[in-house]
Amino acid sequence: MKQLFKITCLSTMLIAFSCTDLEDELEDSFTEDQQFSNNGVSVGGGDGGGGALLAPFARLRAGTAGNTGFFATNTVTGDDVAVTQKGGDWFDGGIWIQLHRHTYGSTHDRVNELWNDAYAGIGECNTSLSNSLNANQTAQVRALRAYFYWRLMDGFGRVKIITSPGADAPQSSRQEVFDFIESELLDVLGISAVTASMNLSGSDLNTEISNYRINQYAALGILAKLYLNAEVYTGTPRWEEAQWAAEYVLDNSPYQLCADGCSVPNQAKRPSVASDPETLEGYAAVFAPNNENNPEIIWAAEYDQTGAGGMNFNMMTLHGPSQLTWGLDVQPWNGFVVLEEFYNSFEDDDLRKEANFLQGPQTDFNGDPLLDYAADDGDLVIDYKPNINELEPNAWRDGGVRMKKFSFALFQRQDMNNDYPIVRLGDVHLIRAEAMARAQADWNMALPDVNALRDRAGLDPLASLTADSFLAERGKEMFQESSRRIDLIRFGKYEDTWWEKTDSDPNKRIFPIPQAQIDASNGSLTQNPGY
Template sequence: MKKINILISTIIVIATFSCTKLDEKYFDQIPADQYPENADQVATLSVNAYKKLQNMADDGGWWFLAQEISTDELAGPTRGADWYDGGKWVDVYTHSWTNDTESVNRMWSLFFDGINECNRTIQTLRAIGDNEQILAKIAELETLRSFFYYLLMDNYGDVPYVTQILDEGALPSKVARADVYDSIVSNVESNLKFLNTSDLKYMATRNMAFALLAKLYINAEVYTGTPQWEKAGQYCDSVIAGPYSLSGDVSAPFVTNNENNSEIIFSIPYDEDNFQGFRLHMRTLHYQSNLTYDMSVGPWNGFAVVPDHFDTYEDTDSRKEAYFMYGPQYASTGEEIIESVTGEPLVIDPYLPALSMTDGFTPEQIRTTGARIIKYEIKMGAKENLSNDFPLFRLSDFYLMKAETEIRLGRNGDEWVNPIRSRAGVDPYSGCTLDQLLEERGREMFVEGHRRQDLIRFNKWQNSWWEKAAHGPERNTFPIPQWAIDGNPNLGN
């Protein structure tokens, strides 16, 4: 509840409308005849647009899952009779999706839900007037809409670009990816002067916009065919010069109730009771890991680290112990956990033997292999949903992006990558290469939703890796869902 009140009240404060503390009833759709009575109510109504971020980290929206289990870092293996689920996890990992695959369908809906909610609220604001406060709120919501469009374009390529509520029956056509990119960049840059300059983490602030522009420009070659490394580096500089600092501990940005962490720029304010939707611990922990954390629910024994990714961490790298669960497992009392099927002490082997473990695999292999993910703190007594904010933009990312732009421009990026390595307790690079940087990004940004995009930008996405075959560029984006094409044939052209 605390985080939700922070989200609502800060939005209103920054709009200079009110500082009234509100409750989550304002997340519901408000009948049109109740709005707009005044600007304060419209500022409150805008929270609905931010609520569309809620489904990003789980299978309600699939964005996080699709960015990670499609890569060389994370797998959703089939474990005997568990975790096949119609092939949806294996299909994403092996890049075998179709336009009827669940991930493809739900991401499309997720992004357009956010875009449409922004458009509705912007239209309402414009009907009120054009005073300074209204213009600032419109700029904020247009920037949030641009964030949703950035994700849509990144995942689907050519997409409709709609910035107003369409008439019933309208069938918008696709716009070329490069043109969508240009529109997003233009919109965000034109709104910079209107955006709030604070370090609020739940709003589209100017600092969030700098981060978004850095992401857009660093991927410009993918989106348009023309690299923009200098501009990407300049916006990384703007982020780094902002009110943020690297945490001293690799775990600090991911603890429970991490809303005040100095690295986080823009995040989703998850709460175990009032803003649910982050269940990574349930998807990865062994069935009996509830004994380790005194959980009231049993985890589902699914996701595990790809073996080759696990091996990229040196033993001295503090992230290895902070991010992964493996080895002998103990209850919170200190007693050994006895695996319920094998009858032996529970020991997590960090190496998955295969993506599909069905016939021919032992119960130990099926149930206890693959390092599990504990990067996001699992507090004692954790419930089915976590209260860790999910960082969409984090300062460490922009240090590594700055290093990348320097290397791509023929300069030295060590100044920016080595603070990340030093914090993790590993030796600094001397003349960091792009391949080394991609590996470092994999280690530092693991399960933060960036790996798919990174592999594409570094031209590694089409390569083969553990249990995944090489393929052509046709898999660089996801297909538009068939149901969307059926409803709007223009999307199929």
Template sequence: MKKYFKQFLIVIAAGLALSSCHKIEVKPNSLYTEDVFPKTDAEFQSVMGTIYTSLRGHYSLGYWFAQQLSSDEAILPVYGGNWLDGQGYIQLHRHDWNKDHGWITTVWNDANSIAGLCNQTMFIFKNAPDGDSKNTAIAELKTLRAFAYWELLDMFGNVPLDTIYPSPGVQAKATRAQVFTFVESELKAALPYLKTTTGSSTYGKVTKWMANALLAKLYLNAEVYAGSPKYNEAIAACDAIIASGNFAVEGRSTYLNQFSPTNGPSFKEFIFAIPYDPSTSNGYLFHGRYDLNRNLGIKYRYSGSTPGSYSFNQIIMNQTSGNGLVNARPSGPRATLSKFYNAYFTSDANDVRNNQWLVGLQYWPDGSPIMVSTTKKGYDQFYTGSDGATAMTYHLYIDSVFSTRLNAASLDMGNDEIAWNMGIRNIKFYPDANSSSRNQSNDAPIFRYSDILLMKAEAILRGGTATSGHTALSLVNMVRSNRSTSPAWTAVTLDDLYAERAREFTWECWRRNDMIRFGKYETIYGFKTNTDTYRRIFPIPTAAMNTNPKLTQNPGYPN
């Protein structure tokens, strides 16, 4: 890559902070001259890399927390004050966030920054030589910008549409319906110019199929976003992907491998995924840190953990010295609610998706029990005997429920072994044994082929016209036949489909979106009693309101 491209990335990243505020008064400058404008596909891609880097940093942290912790799928409690973090996580669970919430502010800033960076890059590309490479690059940028505005549409409703660089100044909010129309028109305009190839050459990049998947998601939620259903349009977008023949549902034996540290373009379900790499410092996927019980570091080789030369039945967790033992302890604060787990993962013992959970007694690979060293008081902080300092070991047990000892007001469970072992843990994104840091190399899929099939099934059930000989039942069974050895379903309802989506897309950032569309987001679950419907969208952050005086707060939230 020419040195000019490296310099440009620095300049454009510096300008990004300004663009995300929608207030540009500085005349834009570029290091490009006519002889160094990008001309080849590789050169265009090298410049756009910064946008993908921003997306990677955004998706598995702020976006994950906002989408998952505000649903019934995940909870991050407090452990004796650990992970209180300004109550940000428990506010998401209880639906009592406000306009100063840290993660909500983060996702607002992230999505607007990605859109702003797309604007800047398109401004640079406009003077590049015309040709197929330029047309494809512009289409890719339009799709990435549409994705950012789809996120804003989905999370915040009415938002400013700032699509010009240099910006003419701060913009008032467009209506949600107007943002919907903008995203739709951008994707449709981009489709003819996007790449259709799949595999390693386009992995992690925008393609025609990614744009169609986003269109399908947009249309499936059209009634929520814009007030009118577009189920036939959703079906058409799904059909474009299905008819391509480029994708397939992974079999039962490889379903969980899709999310492993060795996943990648070889998996036929991936339509659009975000690649992660432990060697990079910009963009973390470290689900192991959040999801593994803190006594399971060695079993899953978390962050370089190793049992050394011990045999498994000699290892006692919480003892970190001797014979080469390295015991890195994951934080392990995230879990699911027993109601969610029991509703979707206990009725079919033949479903491979059950295997993404850790619950009950835990064992080493050779079947030996995982024993943990502590004291009586360390095991139970409420132990009142005089021998509280007496050493003890116990067989690690991950409890499926949060006991009544949990403080319902603060969601603080205490800081002992009982507390840290409460809550079913998810290892769908399997810990990366080859990483010496908490960062993992598991790529995160945003759109998978199974989602296309289930979206089409849902659109049919909601009144769309069936096509290509498919029925809602046949489409759901295409997915289920690759997940369970149990008999195929003989009927399917919207409630059945809602449950199937819970099983299929756990931990993949779709639960909040699904709950809102199915009218479940206001229900009571876990420690949430708030049923306010206005919380289907998040508040405009204080920082954004201060920067842009034309913004108005979303309904229900105080200014």
């Protein structure tokens, strides 16, 4: 059975993306033409959108795509990325080593930021809801607040549900927080439950395409994430609801996988380097600096180097002299590296391998060898090899390939322009695939969606799947999107041993309540088990 998607680029889509017909072999049995445009709404969020929502949605940038909060705690704790200590660089009191080795405690800075960022966002939402909003704006802010509570519940389990400015509340159980998130999202969608035949006509959310705001499809994407992890959160699986929420988005929305013919100009193209591609196509285009109109992105955190800062992957991962490769305004910090085993798990002809990683000898703006005059191995040419000698204290300065999924641009500042997807269609495919496979106890049920993504990556289809091979496929598709810790926990792998990490304490699946918050709570917050 086949579902044929055709992208017709209209209005602002013509500015950023070049599109041609895109075919995906999927499980559904109908063929339809759909148009993707912004329906006259600014991507920055006209009001469905607008001024009343600027403050709560701006809070989404904090910790989402930088070396703090949500990204740090959900990435460095996984089996794909580490922050190596290079002499005196990146020790930072041991916080990165603790995240990697799962020895973090209640005074950990990044854990405290995860808590503070989410509650700051909730505070902005509560303030906004106390003002005069129309029905659509109210629904968006409630959905955004539910998403912030999802981050808190996923990270800490038992938190306070605060719904008005300046209020306090008792500490709720993880089940109670789950129920609150679910009820808020169902209410703004105008339904009492997610079903296979749900009708969203009564929703105060609309279906307009505005990547920085929440429409019906974005709210369903959040619900799908919630239900996919329900067994972890509550002990009760909700696979069918996860499947139905994802399926509604796939069957009814205009979003499309960005594949052949879906392209943007490569803003990192160096004029004198012939090997630099002129355009980025398919998977690579989804995460480019000019990805604001990408047809795969359902909801994203907006980043811009001039007025919406906070994404600094270029600083986090690149070696200092890489400033000379792209003409960056300052030297990068040379911290985050990709683990060798994870990098080597990619097939060589997987297009995501090239898109996700920066590997091999590096060159400057003119294509000449890039040198590190403080090299620790006698070879001045910077060469990002997969091998890393140690986590600490003296990791090689150019050891490990580097994160490149959110690709770079010439002459960019510390802050990048790439928008950070929170809900995107590729992930929705994987949610449907996993939920269906688990519901029917047959991982081969996931093959159509997995193979659609493999086809986009230039790979042959798989003939069969297991839980382990599905997790591997998910890891390759979702690298650098803050999902690895969550996925490892759901698959029962978080206590496994990997490079420089042996801790197997199941209490570490939930972060400690920050001690500073407990101290300030007058006894209304208690610590999680094991801390």
